[in-house]
Amino acid sequence: MATEVTVPVLGESITEATLGEWLKQPGDKVAADEPIASLETDKVSVEVPSPVAGIMGAHAVQVGETVLVGAMIATIDAGDGAPAAAAAPQPAVTASPAPQAAPADSAGQQAPAAPSDGPAALSPSVRRAVLEHGVDPSTVKGTGKDGRLTKDDVATAASSKPAPAAPEAPVAASVAASTGRKEERVRMTRLRQTIAKRLKEAQNTAALLTTFNDVDMTAVIEARTKYKDLFEKKHGVRLGFMGFFVKAACMALKDIPSVNASIEGDEIVYHDYADISVAVSSPGGLVVPVVRDADQMSVAQVEKTIGDFGRRAKDGSLKMDEMKGGTFTISNGGVFGSLMSTPIINPPQSAVLGLHRIEDRAVVVDGQIVIRPMMYLALSYDHRLIDGREAVTFLVALKNAIEDPTRILIDL
Secondary structure (H helix, E strand, O other), rough: EEEEEEEEOOOOOOOOOEEEEOOOOOOOOOOOOOOOEEEEEEEEEEEEEOOOOOOEEHHHHHHHOOOOOEEEEEEOOOOOOOOHHHHHHOOOOOOOOOOOOOOHHHHHHHHHHHHHHOOOOOOOOHHHHHHOOOHHHOOOOOHHHHHHHOHHHHHHHHOOOOOOOOOHHHHHHHHHOOOOOOOOOOOOHHHHHHHHHHHHHHHOOOEEEEEEEEEEOHHHHHHHHHHEEEHHHHHHOOOOOOOHHHHHHHHHHOOOHHHHOEEEOOEOOOOOOEEEEEEEEEEEEOOEEEEEOOHHHHHHHHHHHHHEEEHHHOOOOHHHHHHHHEEEEEHHHHHHOOOOOOOOOOOOEEEEEEEEOOOOOOOEEEOEEEEEEEEEEEEEEEOOOOOOOHHHHHHHHHHHHHHHOHHHHOOO
């Protein structure tokens, strides 16, 4: 007797998803509640658990197909795995063998087969990375959820792979023939489609403007250096810069409430709380989980929350509810080396703060030229709601709090 596996409820207003990958193949033994597939929604990846223990039956949909909530995607057969595994269809393995080809073609045929050799299927992005770098996935230890490979694992393995020995003359000719210009067409993930749609919507709807300032990071760096060991020992998390910036932003938002507001129709909605969206990089793209009531948190609580978001964004375990809402966004491009940028707001929010890399620059202090660690700040905002005076005032308040962190402590 077979049990149907259906697409679970994905969250409010979400009615469909894309099948990202199959974690179990027909004939595999499956335990109750064990993930068998991964779905890509507009915001995060969601794993589909098996409703019962048994043997993985046939796949009803293919990777990349769109499925509706409640639709049947596979079946789970009763049994312990032995008989079913022998009889299970293996379309990917039993396909007609490829015809004999020249050495260069043979090398090209072997690479696509590697991703399906492991115990679990690789995600499309990881599979592409394996093909690009020519890495054998069976020799790489995964650091993702349940030991799965990530793109970073593949890149690390590729960088440590020894350079190949010089080929013989006939092989060299084959390699030379295969170095022509190549193209690859890859379907955009649902997350990437949503990012593109929302960012373009922001450009088309909002009157976007960016105001810049810079901040001397000396005081924050000194405080971090002085207390980082005690901080980590007491709170179990490293003291970073984001905790300071989130708290400083919350103070500035109270002073300039329009930066924390949004436009709904012909009304302005002001928020007396600060839910800070923090841009986090994930294998599928940029996601923005929300630090709720950040204005009520301590620096330690902010650091713990952001650190947890970063880890779970990497392994794809962020939840839908954690991505909703937000009244103001902070995006730290400095971790990637960005010197300056004009970030785009995250609708329906009206402003986003861009942080950048810290670098030593010559500045004038008390009439003297000195070297200080400086960072550029960028505030992009919707000019329909926020005037230039308010934007500049917000940045100055933020700058003052960072350059004198005592202000954060005494709420000044």
